[in-house]
Amino acid sequence: MMENSKVVELPASPEKKRRKLLLIIAASIVALSVTAVLVLSFSPLLAAKKIEVTGSKLVSEKKLLEALAPLQGVPLPRISESRVAELIGDEPAVDEIVVRAKMPDTLVVEVVEAEPVAILVDGKNSFIVSSTGEKLKKIGEKDKTKLPRVKASDETKDPEKFQLLTGILSTVEPKVLKQVSTATLTQAGFMELALPNKRTLIWGDGDKAALKNEVANIFLKQLKENKAKAKVIDVTNPENPVTY
Structure with missing residues (x-):
């Protein structure tokens, strides 16, 4: 190579300059964002x-x-x-x-x-309970919460049976539930609800709840209008309800 030869540096391409500028801007944004987060987190x-x-x-x-x-x-x-x-x-x-x-x-x-479904009455103590049978709140004698009352018994002391009862109660819609004074669980695992004027609504288990509510509402309306004299309404099988 000749001694007077020179190396000429070519200028950087516009694309390379643009990428470098974008990297600088991105790094600045990240740095500012981190700083802002830190300032806000501790300000x-x-x-x-x-x-x-x-x-x-x-x-x-x-x-x-x-x-x-x-x-x-x-x-x-x-x-x-x-x-x-x-x-x-x-x-x-x-x-x-x-x-x-x-x-x-x-x-x-x-x-x-949690949604309350009943009031557990255990001696002088009363508790609002959920659909899982859990005690949500202790209430006094003058509390006016309108929920079916469940008297403490061997069934309620069995967590599995009590949860079965409260679980079935959670399938009863408010329109029906507000007319219920007490709820009990039979040995067969069926729920029975006490209605006004010493009437009983046999609900059964938690299956077909929507149809049971529909049928129960029809009978309750008839009772209210004095069009039915039945003392017992059995919607255990809502396709073939029984009254007597």
């Missing part, structure tokens, strides 16, 4: 100063607010549903929780409670 400007609880009827709102007190002052982005659930603890009436932030400083905790 006292977004700290929870207020806590609101909605949807609680069986559980005292005051009790829940006391349990959630440790979240006061914690930045909203750092408060998770798992942390809220941990603070609430094993509360049988709380089926689910939904947590959301109401900017700039309020934490809203929406409580979804």
